Amino acid sequence: MANAFTDAMLCPSRxxxxxxxxxxxxxxxxxxxxxxxxxxxxxxxxxxxxxxxxGLAVVPPVGDPDFPxxxxxxxxxxxxxxxxxxxxxxxxxxxxxxxxHKRYQAGDALIVHAVATGYRDRSxxxxxxxxESGETGPRMSKTGWLxxxxxxxxxxxxxxxxxxxxxxxxxxxxxxxxxxxxTWTPPELKVAKADTATRLxxxxxxxxxxxxxxxxxxxxxxxxxxxxxxxxxxxxxVAAAFKSLASGAxxxxxxxxxxxxxxxxxxxxDTHTDEGAGDGRLANLLGALDGxxxxxxxTMAPVWNDTAIVVMTEFGRTxxxxxxxxxxxxxxxxxxxxxxxxxxxxxxxxWPGLKDSQLFEDRDLYPSLDLRGVLKGALRxxxxxxxxxxxxxxFPDSIGIKPVDGLIR
Amino acid sequence: MxxxxxxxxxxxxxxxxxxxxxxxxIAGDPRGAVLAxxxxxxxxxxxxALPDTVAALTEIRQIQAARKAVKQTASAxxxxxxxxxANAPMEDMSPAGGRPPKRTLPDGMGKxxxxxxxxxxxxxxxxxxxxxGFAERWAMFWANHFAVEAxxxxxxxxxxxxxxxxxxxxxxxxxxxxxxxxATQHPAMLRYLNNATSxxxxxxxxxxxxxxxxxxxxxxxxxxxxxxxxxxxxQADVTSFAxxxxxxTFGQNENQPEHFGRFVFNAGAHEPGPQTVLGQVYDQKGVKxxxxxxxxxxxxxxxxxxxxxxxxxxxxxxxxxPDLVAAVAGTFRDSGGDLALVARTLVGADESWLTPxxxxxxxQEYLLAAARGLxxxxxxxxxxxxxxxxxxxxxxxxxxxxxxxxxxxWLAPDAMTNRxxxxxxxxxxxDAGDDPRQVADAILGDRQSPQTRDTIAHAEGRVQGLTILxxxxxxxxx
Numbered sequence: 001m002a003n004a005f006t007d008a009m010l011c012p013s014r015x016x017x018x019x020x021x022x023x024x025x026x027x028x029x030x031x032x033x034x035x036x037x038x039x040x041x042x043x044x045x046x047x048x049x050x051x052x053x054x055g056l057a058v059v060p061p062v063g064d065p066d067f068p069x070x071x072x073x074x075x076x077x078x079x080x081x082x083x084x085x086x087x088x089x090x091x092x093x094x095x096x097x098x099x100x101h102k103r104y105q106a107g108d109a110l111i112v113h114a115v116a117t118g119y120r121d122r123s124x125x126x127x128x129x130x131x132e133s134g135e136t137g138p139r140m141s142k143t144g145w146l147x148x149x150x151x152x153x154x155x156x157x158x159x160x161x162x163x164x165x166x167x168x169x170x171x172x173x174x175x176x177x178x179x180x181x182x183t184w185t186p187p188e189l190k191v192a193k194a195d196t197a198t199r200l201x202x203x204x205x206x207x208x209x210x211x212x213x214x215x216x217x218x219x220x221x222x223x224x225x226x227x228x229x230x231x232x233x234x235x236x237x238v239a240a241a242f243k244s245l246a247s248g249a250x251x252x253x254x255x256x257x258x259x260x261x262x263x264x265x266x267x268x269x270d271t272h273t274d275e276g277a278g279d280g281r282l283a284n285l286l287g288a289l290d291g292x293x294x295x296x297x298x299t300m301a302p303v304w305n306d307t308a309i310v311v312m313t314e315f316g317r318t319x320x321x322x323x324x325x326x327x328x329x330x331x332x333x334x335x336x337x338x339x340x341x342x343x344x345x346x347x348x349x350x351w352p353g354l355k356d357s358q359l360f361e362d363r364d365l366y367p368s369l370d371l372r373g374v375l376k377g378a379l380r381x382x383x384x385x386x387x388x389x390x391x392x393x394x395f396p397d398s399i400g401i402k403p404v405d406g407l408i409r
Numbered sequence: 410m411x412x413x414x415x416x417x418x419x420x421x422x423x424x425x426x427x428x429x430x431x432x433x434x435i436a437g438d439p440r441g442a443v444l445a446x447x448x449x450x451x452x453x454x455x456x457x458a459l460p461d462t463v464a465a466l467t468e469i470r471q472i473q474a475a476r477k478a479v480k481q482t483a484s485a486x487x488x489x490x491x492x493x494x495a496n497a498p499m500e501d502m503s504p505a506g507g508r509p510p511k512r513t514l515p516d517g518m519g520k521x522x523x524x525x526x527x528x529x530x531x532x533x534x535x536x537x538x539x540x541x542g543f544a545e546r547w548a549m550f551w552a553n554h555f556a557v558e559a560x561x562x563x564x565x566x567x568x569x570x571x572x573x574x575x576x577x578x579x580x581x582x583x584x585x586x587x588x589x590x591x592a593t594q595h596p597a598m599l600r601y602l603n604n605a606t607s608x609x610x611x612x613x614x615x616x617x618x619x620x621x622x623x624x625x626x627x628x629x630x631x632x633x634x635x636x637x638x639x640x641x642x643x644q645a646d647v648t649s650f651a652x653x654x655x656x657x658t659f660g661q662n663e664n665q666p667e668h669f670g671r672f673v674f675n676a677g678a679h680e681p682g683p684q685t686v687l688g689q690v691y692d693q694k695g696v697k698x699x700x701x702x703x704x705x706x707x708x709x710x711x712x713x714x715x716x717x718x719x720x721x722x723x724x725x726x727x728x729x730x731p732d733l734v735a736a737v738a739g740t741f742r743d744s745g746g747d748l749a750l751v752a753r754t755l756v757g758a759d760e761s762w763l764t765p766x767x768x769x770x771x772x773q774e775y776l777l778a779a780a781r782g783l784x785x786x787x788x789x790x791x792x793x794x795x796x797x798x799x800x801x802x803x804x805x806x807x808x809x810x811x812x813x814x815x816x817x818x819w820l821a822p823d824a825m826t827n828r829x830x831x832x833x834x835x836x837x838x839x840d841a842g843d844d845p846r847q848v849a850d851a852i853l854g855d856r857q858s859p860q861t862r863d864t865i866a867h868a869e870g871r872v873q874g875l876t877i878l879x880x881x882x883x884x885x886x887x
Contacts, residue, residue, distance in 0.1 A: 050869055050870040051869030051870065052869070123846075123866070124867070124868060124869050124870055124874075125844050125845060125846065125868075125870070125871055125874065126844075128870060128871070129844075139842070139844070142842055172841060173841045173842070176841060193829065193830070193833060195869070195873070196829065196833065196868075196873050196876050196877065196880075197826075197829060199864055199867075199868070199873070199877060200829070200864075200877060200880050202864070203860055203861060203864045203877070203881070204882070206860045207858050207860050207861065207882055208882035208886075210820065211820075211825070211882055211885075214820050214821065214824075214825045215825045215826065215829075218821075218823055218824075218825045218826035219826060267869060267870055267872075267873070268869070269869065270867075270868075270869035272867070
């Protein structure tokens with residue numbers, strides 16, 4: 001694998017340039033011996049969904065009487081649009097994720113709702129910066145919370161760093177820091193390019209028609225050649241790409257000498273137009289994510305009981321639908337904990353309600369739960385990190401945010 | 410024209426694009442910042458690790474000799490093939506041309522790397538270092554004007570970098586006639602345009618071996634390098650000039666180190682007698698005859714116009730404004746081809762700054778500008794591959810004409826999607842701390858359209874934001 005990646009970087013064919021929209025980073029230098037006595041060897045994986053996932057479309061509050069009116073025809077699971085799978089009666093799961101639903105029923109998946117980081121503006125860059133840095137605001141740190149968490153794990157005999165894996169030029173912020181990282185990317189991940197191309201076409205059509213014509217023709221050619229698989233058209237390529245990243249990561253994680261902490265990211269969640277929660281773009285993305293998470297679970301089956309996966313996004317989307325049957329940048333959203341180590345089969349939420357007066361700034365799902373509390377609870381109980389370290393080093397200035405209890409078996 | 414706008418034009422049109430901070434750094438005197446790079450040594454690449462022409466030739470000789478030894482060992486009929494092959498080390502590859510030779514060498518020789526990899530690395534360094542990058546752009550223009558094709562021949566491939574460093578760059582802010590001589594007399598050019606094997610039919614060598622003229626170099630010297638295709642020369646002029654140039658070759662015998670890898674005049678291959686070129690009789694003896702024709706071509710009024718047209722087209726507009734061409738050509742003529750003064754006229758003219766930015770950055774400047782803007786340093790093989798993917802492989806144009814520089818050539822559908830792939834790849838290499846909005850403000854300044862600003866601001870992540878920046882019309886046009 002190392003050689004394949006090295007070769008790809010040295011000889012980046014046209015198609016290889018498509019690689020790397022999602023990145024997998026794993027930290028190998030972890031103390032296993034600290035847990036060896038307890039017979040545990042925990043794995044922790046952070047999955048970042050870049051672009052702001054619409055929590056209300058993924059886990060719709062079908063029991064909330066204000067939900068149908070808020071989302072109108074696009075209120076998924078209310079009878080008029082889309083299908084859902086039952087969770088606890090009040091919440092339901094978008095039926096694009098049947099495999100996750102099975103894990104939920106088996107008690108391995110915990111859904112967290114109305115959750116947000118401490119960031120309250122609506123910039124993707126700043127939002128992802130906060131999500132990954134674990135700071136109280138954007139651009140406050142050049143290191144990520146998962147890297148600092150690695151340093152805060154109780155000392156044991158350190159496992160030697162895995163040598164010889166080619167590093168990607170950059171490491172996502174979440175894993176930046178003093179702890180060494182290694183990176184790996186599957187050969188192709190096309191989702192981002194299709195979305196970027198769509199945005200460029202919109203821009204060009206406004207400011208440079210000649211560019212628009214040329215790019216449009218080029219994309220048509222690519223589509224004919226089967227090189228691109230736009231999110232809107234079917235999603236088979238998306239699913240394969242998501243799964244490929246997850247399977248590759250899981251193979252490393254399950255290995256006894258492999259890394260114990262990892263971060264993956266999936267792009268494409270910025271659904272401003274034609275969101276398609278029931279039958280379009282978002283549904284395809286959710287289906288792809290469902291397959292990817294299941295690939296993680298099945299590949300990591302031998303160590304599943306020692307595994308906790310957190311799936312999170314930088315913020316949510318507007319509670320109401322916008323003028324293009326999409327949603328704009330919002331605040332609170334859904335997160336997910338998955339794994340054999342997770343005490344799942346339930347939805348964790350302090351539901352704020354959906355009446356106009358209950359929305360954040362009269363537009364977004366109100367953030368009633370701080371994501372850092374969830375992460376602190378998981379890191380404390382799964383990796384044994386001291387609360388004092390979590391509140392000062394991993395998530396600085398977060399003493400007031402209590403770790404959520406009872407997330408880990 | 411605000412100073413911020415002028416800074417942008419300075420960097421975008423005349424240079425290799427802004428690094429963060431550059432727009433402000435030169436805002437006080439944008440034109441002065443461009444003019445400051447017009448200096449005799451501004452375009453030099455002084456990297457002791459890069460081989461000079463002689464070293465490059467020596468290296469390719471050794472590789473060829475080793476390869477031949479392998480071949481001979483493998484062949485039972487080694488002796489038979491040796492006989493007819495006295496010139497083999499320096500001979501052209503098969504007429505079919507392009508196929509690169511296999512680089513398998515005996516143990517101990519090591520595997521020769523791509524000779525162009527350290528060359529692109531040195532040019533990337535120069536680009537990243539420059540305040541504006543005008544000297545680099547100016548040097549790129551002249552290397553393309555006197556184009557050689559790396560894939561035409563093993564020798565050219567191994568000496569193309571040295572050719573640029575030794576024959577082109579030292580002269581790009583000197584006199585045109587010196588540049589013309591240096592390019593014409595370099596082994597890479599003499600090999601590429603075949604003058605090294607052109608023999609006067611009535612010369613000693615011609616009479617003895619029955620060899621003859623090769624008009625290639627003489628024709629391109631007039632058509633491409635000096636007076637231009639419309640200057641009114643005839644086939645008879647080309648033939649006569651080719652005869653004039655017979656004997657212009659380079660030393661190929663390693664046992665004569667004073668000549669090896671250097672221009673030599675081989676009197677034994679020179680066509681004797683006077684020749685008539687463009688209506689004028691040249692009756693000088695030996696190498697002086699060629700010198701006289703080159704001097705005439707360098708000073709020819711058509712050369713001034715031809716070069717001025719190309720320069721204005723390359724830097725300012727696909728349809729060169731006639732007044733600007735006239736001004737640049739005037740300086741060229743009046744100064745006797747002083748290229749520093751020519752550059753000053755081009756940069757000094759307001760029209761050069763005010764003409765709308767409708768040209769498209771060529772791949773090489775696009776990649777270098779992306780590296781500067783994002784502060785990334787792609788690996789040499791990756792840069793070479795990207796250049797090839799985008800259609801401008803380093804020192805390897807499709808013909809002696811060099812790469813075209815008009816937007817129509819490059820604004821092709823596949824080129825745009827390829828740029829998207831590569832822009833995304835570059836964006837992924839950028840510092841994860843970079844905020845695309847700040848980078849865009851820093852390198853596009855107030856030329857950034859509200860729509861572009863908005864599209865970048867609403868990108869779903871850093872990589873996408875930076876990709877859109879690199880793909881924006883403001884970044885790609887100049």
